[in-house]
Amino acid sequence: MLGGGAIAAALNLSALGRERPSEILLLFGLIRIAVVAIVAGTALAFVFGLWLVHEAGYGYGEGWVIAAIVLLIVANALGGAGGKRDQVTVKLARELAGSGDAPSPELKARVRDPLSLALSYGSGLVLIVVLALMVWKPGA
Protein backbone atom coordinates (compact mmCIF):
# COMPACT_ATOMS: atom_id res chain seq x y z
CA MET A 1 0.00 0.00 0.00
CA LEU A 2 2.71 2.49 1.02
CA GLY A 3 5.01 1.18 -1.72
CA GLY A 4 2.31 1.75 -4.33
CA GLY A 5 1.79 5.24 -2.93
CA ALA A 6 5.52 5.94 -3.15
CA ILE A 7 5.63 4.79 -6.79
CA ALA A 8 2.54 6.86 -7.64
CA ALA A 9 4.15 9.92 -6.05
CA ALA A 10 7.41 9.28 -7.93
CA LEU A 11 5.58 9.04 -11.26
CA ASN A 12 3.51 12.10 -10.44
CA LEU A 13 6.64 14.11 -9.59
CA SER A 14 8.15 13.02 -12.89
CA ALA A 15 5.01 14.09 -14.76
CA LEU A 16 5.17 17.54 -13.13
CA GLY A 17 8.40 18.27 -15.01
CA ARG A 18 7.15 17.10 -18.41
CA GLU A 19 5.86 19.15 -21.31
CA ARG A 20 5.04 16.66 -24.05
CA PRO A 21 1.54 15.17 -23.84
CA SER A 22 2.77 11.69 -24.84
CA GLU A 23 5.20 11.62 -21.89
CA ILE A 24 2.54 12.80 -19.46
CA LEU A 25 0.15 10.22 -20.88
CA LEU A 26 2.73 7.46 -20.36
CA LEU A 27 3.51 8.49 -16.77
CA PHE A 28 -0.15 8.83 -15.81
CA GLY A 29 -0.77 5.44 -17.40
CA LEU A 30 1.96 3.94 -15.20
CA ILE A 31 0.33 5.51 -12.14
CA ARG A 32 -2.66 3.26 -12.82
CA ILE A 33 -0.41 0.25 -12.16
CA ALA A 34 0.64 1.79 -8.85
CA VAL A 35 -3.03 2.34 -8.02
CA VAL A 36 -3.64 -1.40 -8.46
CA ALA A 37 -0.90 -2.03 -5.88
CA ILE A 38 -2.45 0.55 -3.54
CA VAL A 39 -5.92 -0.99 -3.82
CA ALA A 40 -4.61 -4.55 -3.35
CA GLY A 41 -2.44 -3.44 -0.42
CA THR A 42 -5.32 -1.60 1.20
CA ALA A 43 -7.60 -4.62 0.90
CA LEU A 44 -4.94 -6.95 2.36
CA ALA A 45 -4.08 -4.49 5.16
CA PHE A 46 -7.78 -4.20 6.00
CA VAL A 47 -8.45 -7.95 6.12
CA PHE A 48 -5.24 -9.01 7.85
CA GLY A 49 -5.35 -5.97 10.13
CA LEU A 50 -8.79 -6.91 11.43
CA TRP A 51 -7.60 -10.50 11.80
CA LEU A 52 -4.55 -9.32 13.78
CA VAL A 53 -6.73 -7.17 16.03
CA HIS A 54 -8.69 -10.29 16.93
CA GLU A 55 -5.59 -12.50 17.30
CA ALA A 56 -3.82 -9.97 19.53
CA GLY A 57 -6.80 -9.62 21.85
CA TYR A 58 -7.73 -6.05 21.03
CA GLY A 59 -11.37 -5.04 20.61
CA TYR A 60 -12.97 -3.86 17.39
CA GLY A 61 -14.65 -1.06 19.35
CA GLU A 62 -11.39 0.50 20.52
CA GLY A 63 -10.87 4.08 19.42
CA TRP A 64 -7.61 3.55 17.53
CA VAL A 65 -9.09 0.64 15.56
CA ILE A 66 -12.17 2.64 14.57
CA ALA A 67 -10.03 5.69 13.76
CA ALA A 68 -7.72 3.58 11.58
CA ILE A 69 -10.66 2.11 9.64
CA VAL A 70 -12.25 5.54 9.15
CA LEU A 71 -8.95 7.07 8.03
CA LEU A 72 -8.33 4.18 5.65
CA ILE A 73 -11.70 4.91 4.03
CA VAL A 74 -10.93 8.65 3.98
CA ALA A 75 -7.54 8.00 2.34
CA ASN A 76 -9.16 5.90 -0.36
CA ALA A 77 -11.88 8.50 -0.92
CA LEU A 78 -9.28 11.27 -1.29
CA GLY A 79 -7.16 9.15 -3.63
CA GLY A 80 -10.22 8.21 -5.66
CA ALA A 81 -11.29 11.85 -6.02
CA GLY A 82 -7.76 12.84 -7.09
CA GLY A 83 -7.71 9.93 -9.53
CA LYS A 84 -10.98 11.03 -11.14
CA ARG A 85 -9.55 14.49 -11.74
CA ASP A 86 -6.42 12.89 -13.19
CA GLN A 87 -8.56 10.93 -15.64
CA VAL A 88 -9.64 14.23 -17.21
CA THR A 89 -5.95 15.14 -17.52
CA VAL A 90 -5.24 11.78 -19.18
CA LYS A 91 -8.07 12.35 -21.64
CA LEU A 92 -6.68 15.78 -22.56
CA ALA A 93 -3.14 14.38 -22.86
CA ARG A 94 -4.40 11.61 -25.16
CA GLU A 95 -6.13 14.13 -27.42
CA LEU A 96 -3.05 16.36 -27.58
CA ALA A 97 -0.70 13.41 -28.15
CA GLY A 98 -2.82 12.34 -31.10
CA SER A 99 -2.79 15.79 -32.67
CA GLY A 100 0.87 16.73 -32.93
CA ASP A 101 2.10 16.06 -29.41
CA ALA A 102 2.87 19.72 -28.86
CA PRO A 103 3.24 21.07 -25.31
CA SER A 104 0.10 22.75 -24.05
CA PRO A 105 -0.27 25.31 -21.24
CA GLU A 106 -3.72 23.87 -20.49
CA LEU A 107 -2.30 20.37 -19.98
CA LYS A 108 0.55 21.72 -17.89
CA ALA A 109 -1.96 23.55 -15.69
CA ARG A 110 -4.03 20.41 -15.32
CA VAL A 111 -1.01 18.31 -14.34
CA ARG A 112 -0.14 20.93 -11.71
CA ASP A 113 -3.74 21.41 -10.57
CA PRO A 114 -3.43 22.23 -6.84
CA LEU A 115 -6.67 20.46 -5.91
CA SER A 116 -5.67 17.20 -7.64
CA LEU A 117 -2.25 17.31 -6.01
CA ALA A 118 -3.77 18.10 -2.60
CA LEU A 119 -6.19 15.17 -2.89
CA SER A 120 -3.54 12.67 -4.00
CA TYR A 121 -0.81 13.71 -1.59
CA GLY A 122 -3.38 14.24 1.18
CA SER A 123 -4.38 10.62 0.72
CA GLY A 124 -0.76 9.60 1.24
CA LEU A 125 -0.48 11.72 4.38
CA VAL A 126 -3.62 10.12 5.83
CA LEU A 127 -2.07 6.69 5.19
CA ILE A 128 0.97 7.79 7.20
CA VAL A 129 -1.37 8.76 10.04
CA VAL A 130 -2.91 5.27 9.81
CA LEU A 131 0.60 3.82 10.04
CA ALA A 132 1.22 5.90 13.19
CA LEU A 133 -2.03 4.57 14.69
CA MET A 134 -0.91 1.00 13.94
CA VAL A 135 2.44 1.59 15.64
CA TRP A 136 1.38 3.55 18.74
CA LYS A 137 -2.16 2.20 19.21
CA PRO A 138 -3.27 5.17 21.36
CA GLY A 139 -5.72 4.20 24.07
CA ALA A 140 -4.95 0.48 23.85
Added chain:
Amino acid sequence: MMLALIRPDSWNFPLFLHILGATLLFGTVATVANRRVSRAAATPATNNCSHASRSARSCSGSSLRTS
Protein backbone atom coordinates in the same frame (compact mmCIF):
# COMPACT_ATOMS: atom_id res chain seq x y z
CA MET B 1 3.97 -11.88 14.92
CA MET B 2 4.57 -12.43 18.62
CA LEU B 3 7.66 -10.23 18.50
CA ALA B 4 5.50 -7.45 17.09
CA LEU B 5 2.97 -7.92 19.87
CA ILE B 6 5.40 -7.88 22.79
CA ARG B 7 7.73 -5.16 21.54
CA PRO B 8 8.34 -2.42 24.13
CA ASP B 9 6.78 1.03 23.63
CA SER B 10 10.25 2.56 23.35
CA TRP B 11 10.53 0.86 19.93
CA ASN B 12 7.50 2.68 18.54
CA PHE B 13 9.24 5.75 17.17
CA PRO B 14 12.21 3.85 15.65
CA LEU B 15 9.74 1.40 14.07
CA PHE B 16 7.70 4.28 12.62
CA LEU B 17 10.83 5.92 11.24
CA HIS B 18 11.96 2.59 9.83
CA ILE B 19 8.77 2.04 7.83
CA LEU B 20 8.42 5.69 6.81
CA GLY B 21 12.09 5.85 5.83
CA ALA B 22 11.81 2.69 3.74
CA THR B 23 8.76 4.14 1.98
CA LEU B 24 10.45 7.47 1.28
CA LEU B 25 13.66 5.78 0.14
CA PHE B 26 11.68 3.56 -2.23
CA GLY B 27 9.84 6.57 -3.65
CA THR B 28 13.03 8.62 -3.99
CA VAL B 29 14.91 5.83 -5.75
CA ALA B 30 11.95 5.34 -8.10
CA THR B 31 11.82 9.08 -8.86
CA VAL B 32 15.55 9.39 -9.52
CA ALA B 33 15.61 6.20 -11.63
CA ASN B 34 12.64 7.45 -13.62
CA ARG B 35 14.30 10.79 -14.35
CA ARG B 36 17.63 9.23 -15.30
CA VAL B 37 15.99 6.73 -17.62
CA SER B 38 13.95 9.52 -19.21
CA ARG B 39 17.06 11.64 -19.74
CA ALA B 40 18.94 8.72 -21.24
CA ALA B 41 16.03 8.01 -23.57
CA ALA B 42 15.95 11.65 -24.66
CA THR B 43 19.66 11.64 -25.47
CA PRO B 44 20.46 11.00 -29.19
CA ALA B 45 21.76 7.48 -29.74
CA THR B 46 24.53 8.63 -32.09
CA ASN B 47 26.88 11.56 -31.88
CA ASN B 48 29.92 12.89 -33.66
CA CYS B 49 32.38 12.01 -30.93
CA SER B 50 34.96 9.39 -31.68
CA HIS B 51 36.14 7.16 -28.86
CA ALA B 52 39.58 8.79 -28.91
CA SER B 53 38.26 12.33 -28.72
CA ARG B 54 35.83 11.86 -25.89
CA SER B 55 36.24 14.77 -23.59
CA ALA B 56 33.93 17.42 -22.31
CA ARG B 57 35.67 20.02 -24.48
CA SER B 58 35.78 18.17 -27.79
CA CYS B 59 32.38 16.57 -27.50
CA SER B 60 29.48 18.90 -26.78
CA GLY B 61 26.73 16.30 -27.10
CA SER B 62 24.46 15.69 -24.14
CA SER B 63 25.40 12.01 -24.11
CA LEU B 64 28.47 12.83 -22.07
CA ARG B 65 26.50 14.34 -19.26
CA THR B 66 27.14 12.61 -16.03
CA SER B 67 24.29 14.11 -14.06
